[in-house]
Amino acid sequence: MPMNTLSRPLSRRHLLLAGSGLVAASLLLPRGLSLAHAAAPESSHKLTAGPSQARLAGAEHPETPVWAYNGTVPGPEIRVRQGDRLRIAVTNTLDQETTVHWHGIRTPNAMDGVPHLTQKPIAPGETFLYEFDAVDAGTFWYHPHHHSTEQVGRGLYGPLIVEEREPIQADRDVTWVLDDWRLLKDASISNDFGNFMDLSHGGRVGNTVTINGKVLDQVPVRAGERVRLRLINAANGRLFGLRFQGLRPMVIAMDGHPVEPHEPDDGRVVIAPAQRTDLVIDMTGEPGSRTTVVDDFYPNLAYRLVDLAYADALPLRDRPLEADLRLPDNPVAEPDLPNAVRHEVVLGGGMMGMMAGAMMDGTMTDMRTMMRHGMAWAINGTVAHGHVMDPIFTLERGRTCVIAVANDTAWHHPMHLHGHTFRVLSRNGQPTRFREWQDTVLLAPKERVEIAFVADNPGDWMFHCHILEHQAGGMLSTLRVA
Numbered sequence: 001m002p003m004n005t006l007s008r009p010l011s012r013r014h015l016l017l018a019g020s021g022l023v024a025a026s027l028l029l030p031r032g033l034s035l036a037h038a039a040a041p042e043s044s045h046k047l048t049a050g051p052s053q054a055r056l057a058g059a060e061h062p063e064t065p066v067w068a069y070n071g072t073v074p075g076p077e078i079r080v081r082q083g084d085r086l087r088i089a090v091t092n093t094l095d096q097e098t099t100v101h102w103h104g105i106r107t108p109n110a111m112d113g114v115p116h117l118t119q120k121p122i123a124p125g126e127t128f129l130y131e132f133d134a135v136d137a138g139t140f141w142y143h144p145h146h147h148s149t150e151q152v153g154r155g156l157y158g159p160l161i162v163e164e165r166e167p168i169q170a171d172r173d174v175t176w177v178l179d180d181w182r183l184l185k186d187a188s189i190s191n192d193f194g195n196f197m198d199l200s201h202g203g204r205v206g207n208t209v210t211i212n213g214k215v216l217d218q219v220p221v222r223a224g225e226r227v228r229l230r231l232i233n234a235a236n237g238r239l240f241g242l243r244f245q246g247l248r249p250m251v252i253a254m255d256g257h258p259v260e261p262h263e264p265d266d267g268r269v270v271i272a273p274a275q276r277t278d279l280v281i282d283m284t285g286e287p288g289s290r291t292t293v294v295d296d297f298y299p300n301l302a303y304r305l306v307d308l309a310y311a312d313a314l315p316l317r318d319r320p321l322e323a324d325l326r327l328p329d330n331p332v333a334e335p336d337l338p339n340a341v342r343h344e345v346v347l348g349g350g351m352m353g354m355m356a357g358a359m360m361d362g363t364m365t366d367m368r369t370m371m372r373h374g375m376a377w378a379i380n381g382t383v384a385h386g387h388v389m390d391p392i393f394t395l396e397r398g399r400t401c402v403i404a405v406a407n408d409t410a411w412h413h414p415m416h417l418h419g420h421t422f423r424v425l426s427r428n429g430q431p432t433r434f435r436e437w438q439d440t441v442l443l444a445p446k447e448r449v450e451i452a453f454v455a456d457n458p459g460d461w462m463f464h465c466h467i468l469e470h471q472a473g474g475m476l477s478t479l480r481v482a
């Protein structure tokens with residue numbers, strides 16, 4: 001006899017839900033079947049993309065004309081609690097079309113902000129309402145997915161923080177959005193976006209690095225305090241390798257998702273374009289002292305990013321807090337590896353690569369001709385033009401997929417998958433230590449990486465390099481979940 005679900009004995013899961021109410025219940029429902037419309041607290045926001053001015057480089061330099069959300073770089077920090085329903089009205093006052101992509105958030109496909117693939121771009125003067133549930137807690141960000149090299153490069157981005165229902169203990173929760181800019185002598189932005197040099201090499205790397213839209217000399221800290229520092233790399237092409245001299249930062253989340261708390265390899269926090277890293281740092285220095293944060297990702301180009309300047313006040317505590325650093329898991333489906341379908345993705349092209357040619361607009365095209373058309377990269381032998389294309393493969397909904405990605409180029413590529421969060425299983429055949437959840441995985445030159453995820457979010461999803469010039473130069477693809 002069929003049983004009414006309400007008459008079933010309560011499972012542990014139901015008991016857990018009973019304690020946390022309907023909001024939590026909506027988190028565990030299959031995607032697309034959300035009760036949250038009725039139950040979740042709503043969080044409404046307005047973003048207006050348009051021209052503005054920002055004092056990026058300090059008082060001794062003129063203001064820089066930028067494109068910004070609500071007039072500021074970065075745009076406003078949107079901060080909600082896990083399970084909230086976000087309603088964000090985006091108005092376009094630029095003189096070109098735009099969209100907004102909610103990077104790392106597992107939204108329904110129609111809310112993913114990919115022009116022509118998931119929505120009609122927002123025309124100048126128009127408003128589009130994005131609406132989705134914040135299913136996962138963590139550090140995310142938002143940015144256009146249309147003409148990204150220029151729109152992101154001129155300052156259109158902002159942080160989106162989803163707080164855990166039970167956050168870890170810290171004295172302060174601080175966000176640093178990192179970016180770099182190519183500024184001319186008058187502090188205006190060099191308008192050589194998408195030039196072929198950047199596009200075929202490492203992307204657009206600037207000459208001015210900002211934290212939250214400003215070149216900073218120092219940030220104030222207090223001896224003895226515990227800071228949760230959320231790093232977001234919003235740069236087009238620059239990778240960061242941060243050393244917090246004299247301190248021992250602990251990585252607690254990658255791309256927003258919890259990871260076994262650990263010290264970064266070699267004490268250096270590497271963060272590629274679009275990636276996020278949450279750190280916990282105990283400020284163990286003396287009152288009145290300073291310590292330096294150095295970025296030495298490019299070894300010959302190491303520089304001082306900023307100083308941490310301790311207040312003269314007595315230490316907040318004698319020794320570091322003993323509170324647990326582990327964040328609660330997000331409701332991401334665990335990959336079923338024994339029954340996974342496997343696919344291979346090969347990244348090719350770029351300068352100093354071996355690629356002879358690739359399929360471009362349906363025709364086999366040699367590298368020289370590709371370059372004449374301003375294209376330089378391929379995924380599985382195909383150069384992508386725009387966002388609408390045949391998927392490189394189709395996944396059955398609910399099935400686990402393992403993708404073996406091989407970087408056949410001489411360059412770094414942070415590869416971003418939309419709509420899903422994956423585990424990074426291995427690098428060059430060696431299992432990863434933390435099987436970290438990510439939405440953007442960095443591949444070093446010639447590196448091979450395996451990722452795994454449950455294809456539980458239906459739609460056509462981008463899988464692309466987040467060095468925005470590589471994306472513009474052809475390094476993007478889609479995969480379909482049907």
Ligand SMILES: [Cu+2]
Pocket residue numbers: 412413414465466467470471475
């Ligand atoms: Cu790339």
